[in-house]
Structures are given as C-alpha cells and as structure tokens.
Amino acid sequence: MKELRSIHGLSQEYLIEHTGLDIFHFENGSKNPTTVSLAVLCDFYHITLGEFFTPMNYPPKEK
Known part of the structure; x- marks a missing residue:
C-alpha cells in the first residue's frame, strides 16, 4: 500500500x-x-484487485 501511495x-x-x-x-x-x-x-487508484497484488512495475493509470 505504501509503495502504491508513494508512486x-x-x-x-x-x-x-x-x-x-x-x-x-x-x-x-x-x-x-x-x-x-x-x-x-x-x-480509488483505478486498478483491479489483481493489479494490486502484482509486482509494482507498471506506471500509474490516468484518472
């Protein structure tokens, strides 16, 4: 969660x-x-639950 928030x-x-x-x-x-x-x-982040649990090597999605 912290990594996602920081990104x-x-x-x-x-x-x-x-x-x-x-x-x-x-x-x-x-x-x-x-x-x-x-x-x-x-x-909130416009991602799927599957994306939440994948490694964090994807760019943030546009809102």
Whole structure:
C-alpha cells in the first residue's frame, strides 16, 4: 500500500480523506485490510484487485 501511495505521490492524510480508510494502521501492520477496504483502495487508484497484488512495475493509470 505504501509503495502504491508513494508512486502516486500521495500522503496518508490525503488517502484517508478521500477513501475513509485507516491507511496508517494498514501500512504499519497493526491492522489488516478487509477485502472491502482493498476494493475501495483499488477503486480509488483505478486498478483491479489483481493489479494490486502484482509486482509494482507498471506506471500509474490516468484518472
């Protein structure tokens, strides 16, 4: 998650504001995201769940 956020140049605060997800806890490992949370994140980044779990060697998609 952190790598994806960094690729897009976003802060945790921005992502929290726009998704309502507990990004801080997901990134530091104190909580695991649910499948619903992952779906929200994928929707935000305009990627599929499959793309989320692939290695990060693809450019960010245009919004």
